[in-house]
Amino acid sequence: MTYDAAPPHGDDDPLARAPGLSAPRIVWFVHRFYGRVREDDLLGPVFLARLGTDWQPHLDRLVSFWTLIALGRGSYDGRPLEVHRSVAAGHPLTAEHFRRWLDLFSQTADELGSPAAARFLTGRAARMAETFGTALQIAPPRSRRALEPDEQARVSARQEAPATGAPDAVTGGDGEPSHPESRRT
Template sequence: MKDIETRTDLEQLLWAFYTRLLNDPGISYIFTDIAKINLEEHMPSLTDFWELSLFHTGSYKKNPMQIHLDLNAQERLTGEHFSIWLGHFNTTVDSLFTGLNAEKIKTRAESIATVMKIKLYNAQN
């Protein structure tokens, strides 16, 4: 297996990852029923986010925390949701890639999930 090296690699990872998420009833409803995500339309933005996060390139300009705060206002995002999300993310990375960037993206995902959980918890209290 190779490492994550390009935007195309990120697209491959993200399509596989979201396929897993959308097939998991413990979390899929958040994307389909609450956020009503159109993955075809949303994928470029997701790829932009991870391209910026991993490679420090790309054009991502949105505020992911605000997006999740707004989503949390509609459906409380729990620690279990974040655990499912992170589990699928790590499993997907490990099934497709190996190397420094593969490990880096998993670490970034865990950091992002941790910060979001803390901020969402603080917003609720």
């Protein structure tokens, strides 16, 4: 499959968190997005230092991660905050790294052709970037393009309010993704 072409068409997954999401579309999205990351002047060197030239294990892991987030199933069982801490120890990360990541993520999500899927994915990515940035003591890594108006209000309110210790809806409060089943109400 080429990831330069349009995303695959087909039926939405019945468990999808937003219309326009399915396992083949998530595979396309992850590969297309990380193809851009690899070529990016700011982000490419960070990933190259960590992954070398063999990106396939990373891509497989990220497909599993986003399948879990978007479809509520998958085999992902990692600790992404710990990985990002390790990366930051070897290559200082800045808010600009996070902003660039979010901008490329949003551009790629828009190509899915489903505004609802793009909003869902970029909203989750923005919340994770915010959580990771806070945990890594990096200035808030916001891409306003990645946040919907209601998400912008929630982020602003959280920044103005004192910390309560309540778990984050995406990560469970510890920077690690909580299982989607535990987020359903």
